[in-house]
Amino acid sequence: MKKETGRPTQLITRKFAKELHSNFMKYRASIIAKYIKKEDANAVWFSVEELENYIHYIKSKGEKTGYDVNGIRIYFGVYPEQRKYAEKAGLMTVFLQATGKKIRKAAKEGEVQTLALVMDNGDGDISSIEPMNYGSIGRPPSLLY
Structure with a gap:
């Protein structure tokens, strides 16, 4: 029997997740890419x-x-x-x-x-x-x- 788990309290909306990722791409990834002169990873699976x-x-x-x-x-x-x-x-x-x-x-x-x-x-x-x-x-x- 699989253990039931409650809904995590740290869940965010997909809309907010998109905003966070967009902010990363705008404020961090672009600066990093300019500095290292190549596109960097922005996600890990x-x-x-x-x-x-x-x-x-x-x-x-x-x-x-x-x-x-x-x-x-x-x-x-x-x-x-x-x-x-x-x-x-x-x-x-x-x-x-x-x-x-x-x-x-x-x-x-x-x-x-x-x-x-x-x-x-x-x-x-x-x-x-x-x-x-x-x-x-x-x-x-x-x-x-």
Whole structure:
């Protein structure tokens, strides 16, 4: 049986999405293209399977390494200008990084043998979990929303 999920609170309208993308193309992509002298990527695609697999991986590895994984931070990056990156060389990308809190075991006050989980404050990047990259930037790199 498939788990029912609620409607996400962060949903936006397609109209607002088009406005955001149009603003990116107008205020960022044109400047970047002028500077690097080529059309840059403006979208990155990951399959649902890839994303689900990464989420499962970071939750499992976080649990094994003592972290409560609570999110994914998305960073912008640029591929190096090297042959091995082929058509992606010099283009923008995004990569995903697990975030969370370190869990440490602590004895409850007055009970030496009973342990409770205590989470450290912070939603920082978990450096022991590898980031995910290599989504598809499409051909040509630039897509219109």
